[in-house]
Amino acid sequence: MKIIKAFLLLLLATSCQITETIKINPDGSGSIEVFQLRDENSYMQLGRPLSSSEKFIDTLFVFQDYITKYKETFVKFNKSDQELFQEHANVKMHVKLDPIQMENFNVISSDFKKIEELPNVYESLSLANSLKENYPVSKEFFKIKYTFDGFTFKRNLVIVDQQEFDKNKKMLEERKKAYAKYKLVQSYTLKYHFPGKIKSVSNEKAILSPDKKSLTLEFQLSDCLQNPEITNLEVVLEQSN
Numbered sequence: 001m002k003i004i005k006a007f008l009l010l011l012l013a014t015s016c017q018i019t020e021t022i023k024i025n026p027d028g029s030g031s032i033e034v035f036q037l038r039d040e041n042s043y044m045q046l047g048r049p050l051s052s053s054e055k056f057i058d059t060l061f062v063f064q065d066y067i068t069k070y071k072e073t074f075v076k077f078n079k080s081d082q083e084l085f086q087e088h089a090n091v092k093m094h095v096k097l098d099p100i101q102m103e104n105f106n107v108i109s110s111d112f113k114k115i116e117e118l119p120n121v122y123e124s125l126s127l128a129n130s131l132k133e134n135y136p137v138s139k140e141f142f143k144i145k146y147t148f149d150g151f152t153f154k155r156n157l158v159i160v161d162q163q164e165f166d167k168n169k170k171m172l173e174e175r176k177k178a179y180a181k182y183k184l185v186q187s188y189t190l191k192y193h194f195p196g197k198i199k200s201v202s203n204e205k206a207i208l209s210p211d212k213k214s215l216t217l218e219f220q221l222s223d224c225l226q227n228p229e230i231t232n233l234e235v236v237l238e239q240s241n
Contacts, residue, residue: 016221019189024115024148026195031111034121038104057097063124064089066131073134081137087119088127095125115146141165142228153194153235157228165228172225186221194237202234 017037024030067074067085074082094107108121123140130137141164147154159165197212206217215235224231 017187017189018221019191021191021193022115022146023193024153024195028115028148028150029111029113030115031109032115032118032121033107033109035107036105055097056099057095059096060094061092061128062089063091063093063128066128070131073131076134077131077137084137085127085131088121088124091119091121091124093125093128115148118146120144141168151196151237151239153192153233153237155190155231155233157231159228169226172222188219188221188224188231190217190231190233191215192235194235196237196240198235199238200236202232206233 019033019035019037021033021035022030063085067089074085077085091108091110093109096106097104106125108124110118110121112118120140120143122142122144123138126138126140129135139161141159141161143158143160145154145156145158147156191214193214195213198208198215201208201215203217206215208215217233219231
């Protein structure tokens with residue numbers, strides 16, 4: 001099995017919808033879920049046969065299951081890689097590919113006591129595959145840090161591998177030209193739920209729910225891949241008297 005990258009440009013080429021959902025409770029605990037769906041109608045536009053090239057997959061696991069199951073492989077990695085695997089121990093993953101029913105998605109999720117403790121869930125699948133197949137660890141070119149102090153929430157994406165990012169950006173530009181004539185579904189959506197009413201949001205395109213406790217913010221996936229920092233966000237909640 002090839003290394004699975006959560007934010008691969010391949011997803012863009014075959015059309016993908018990504019939704020990141022975060023729910024924060026009054027005590028600061030909560031959950032995150034990243035749902036990645038390949039739009040099969042767009043995939044078929046590209047003339048790619050499904051049943052002949054893809055096999056049925058439906059697997060659900062927690063990263064700790066892989067650490068336990070592949071412990072002989074785990075001990076072969078250096079200490080820093082082992083520590084990275086442990087950071088993702090509680091991340092849950094669901095991967096499904098059904099070429100007959102035309103379903104292709106993966107879901108990465110995790111609960112947290114403090115959002116600052118979250119690992120970079122966008123690389124969880126890649127790390128799990130590295131452990132399973134004994135491949136060198138493959139990290140994303142970015143990291144996302146979330147903070148919440150009870151009133152102010154921040155999402156801060158930082159490029160940590162500029163060389164890899166530049167290479168991917170160039171590849172993206174080439175693929176955009178190649179697939180310009182197709183109507184591919186490409187979206188990246190943030191859905192955030194807070195324990196209090198929202199006072200302000202740094203991105204004016206965010207849509208608030210009627211009770212002002214949730215927001216939805218949608219981007220074009222291609223824009224996010226070319227300029228990931230546009231997904232950075234600050235949300236300030238109202239302070240009760």
